Amino acid sequence: MASVVADFRPETHQRLLEAACEAFREEGYQVSIDRIAARAKVARQTVYNHFPSKEALFAEVVQQSIASLLVVLDGDGDVRTTLMAFGDLYRNKLLCPEGIAIFRTMTAEAPRFPKLAQQFFRQGPAQTRKRLAQYLKRAMQEGRLREADPDFAAEMLTAMLVDLDRLRGLLNLETELKRPGKTEQVVDAFLRAFAPE
Amino acid sequence: MASVVADFRPETHQRLLEAACEAFREEGYQVSIDRIAARAKVARQTVYNHFPSKEALFAEVVQQSIASLLVVLDGDGDVRTTLMAFGDLYRNKLLCPEGIAIFRTMTAEAPRFPKLAQQFFRQGPAQTRKRLAQYLKRAMQEGRLREADPDFAAEMLTAMLVDLDRLRGLLNLETELKRPGKTEQVVDAFLRAFAPE
DNA sequence: AAGAGACTAGACTGTCCAGTCTAATTTCGG
DNA sequence: CCGAAATTAGACTGGACAGTCTAGTCTCTT
Structure with missing residues (x-):
């Protein structure tokens, strides 16, 4: 069947x-x-x-589109370098025209296709956040970040990276979607919030 | 006419x-x-x-809906109290079913009505963020927060408050949209990132 | 080269919808 | 109470679209 x-x-x-x-x-x-x-x-x-x-x-x-929104990070180098690489990749994948358009279509049709929406969430955004949280948890255990809820920390970082710029893209305001310094600014703010005490 | x-x-x-x-x-x-x-x-x-x-x-x-998404803050009390009140109000307005539904409809139709989308952005989210930034700027000048770009700080706080939960709502995952401790967790993380040095 | 099955072009059905028109009915101010 | 104007019910037009069907053409495989 x-x-x-x-x-x-x-x-x-x-x-x-x-x-x-x-x-x-x-x-x-x-x-x-x-x-x-x-x-x-x-x-x-x-x-x-x-x-x-x-x-x-x-x-x-x-189904096919889910994979294209998965963002994996690799944990070489120090925390800041790793998070910068992740942040750039995350922003590029989610804020490019295709990323914005997939987000728009999925959220628009979620009421009609709730099962599909759920699967999308679990295999896409939730998966990305889970892997980031695993990395952050290890960094916390090694004392490179302060002890905190790693899921919450991952949620904060991903939110800070794209929230407003995604809204701009969704509303068709093309302005400044690709300011290069943004990722650094976000990662630095994140590191202040989660630095070892 | x-x-x-x-x-x-x-x-x-x-x-x-x-x-x-x-x-x-x-x-x-x-x-x-x-x-x-x-x-x-x-x-x-x-x-x-x-x-x-x-x-x-x-x-x-x-036009009529724009006003219902405006979140204003009043600057009584200390910074943490003010931001907590703002955060609760912001989350309640944007994450309730009506807030989610307006967001969904606006972003879905933005390609068809770009002018309307632009107006929505300017009078709604941008306005909310602008007023928050004004408050943060004053707090920075008074030494209650460290000196930083207030627009960026406002962007970070609003992102941290709703990003993931809004996605959950948009994708019809009703789970835990109203955990009461969330605002406090976010505001505390924000204050760590923007505390005076 | 021949046959099976993929592909094509286009007609067709049934449904839904934006917007118009009309003729009756209701409401409200004077 | 009367008349102007708002409201109503319903028919109608024109167009779009999902999905079906058919008859013919092309393309692989054997």
Whole structure:
């Protein structure tokens, strides 16, 4: 019952998925199947050969998109260097046009697809925060940060990194989304709050 | 040309506006005029007597909603007390179901109504942050906080207060939206980062 | 080269919706 | 109480869209 294993032409399937991904991102779930088909240079019936319904296509696209929003950090170097690298990566992934658009589509459609939204949260943002918290916990145990709730600390850092700039992006205010010094400013503020006593 | 001053029955107009506000909040811009009319217990034609188009009705509703998201702080007492009061109010206004729903609708429709989105940002979130920054600036000048960019500090505090919980609300994860200790935890972390040296 | 099955083009159905129009009914000020 | 204007119910237009169906074309595999 899982995935129908019909042997579609892989290149067609790929083109369709990519077109659907872009279309849902840029125009939301309400984009028409015709527009997706046109973007993929594919007949409408082909869409329905590959997916039983628009909902199913959307679900597949969301699955694929989750991975692109995962931000992992690697714990080389000192804490400040590690968090700076994480912060830059986090901001780049979430504040680029694609990151903003995925956020917009997911939050707009969450009431219609609550299961999908939950899965998105758990495998995306929650996962990112969990790994960051693991790193922070170790740093706390080694005395490189003060003892505190690592989940809370991770929540604070990620919030500080993107909250307002994401709102700007969501509301289409293109201004200063990429001020390079921002990550440093945030990490320094975070380190003041969580420095060893 | 501005607003047509026809003397509609005020009670009808009010009922219509409230119904439209709830409808747009709960179902997004795509809610049908018929549903809004039904909710207001009003004929569809009456909607078009009061507003020239769906867009115009939406614009009016957004105008009215902006005020409900403004959070002002009053600067009595010490810094911690003031920020705690602000934090509780800010969280309550933005994380309640209505606050979440307005955020969802605004960000979802920003591509279609960029002017409206810009106005919303300036008169809502930007205004709130600006007033907070003014307070923080004074506190810095009085030596009750360390000298720093007050706009940046305001951005950090507001981000820390709601970022993750707002995402939870947007994605329909009802869990723990109202942990009472959260504001205190955030304000304390903020004060560590911006305490006098 | 032949056949199976993927792909295509386009017609078609049923539904929903924004906005208009009309003809009746209600309400309210004078 | 009367008349102007607001309100109402419902029909109607035109367009969009999800999903189905069909008949024909293309493309791999054997």
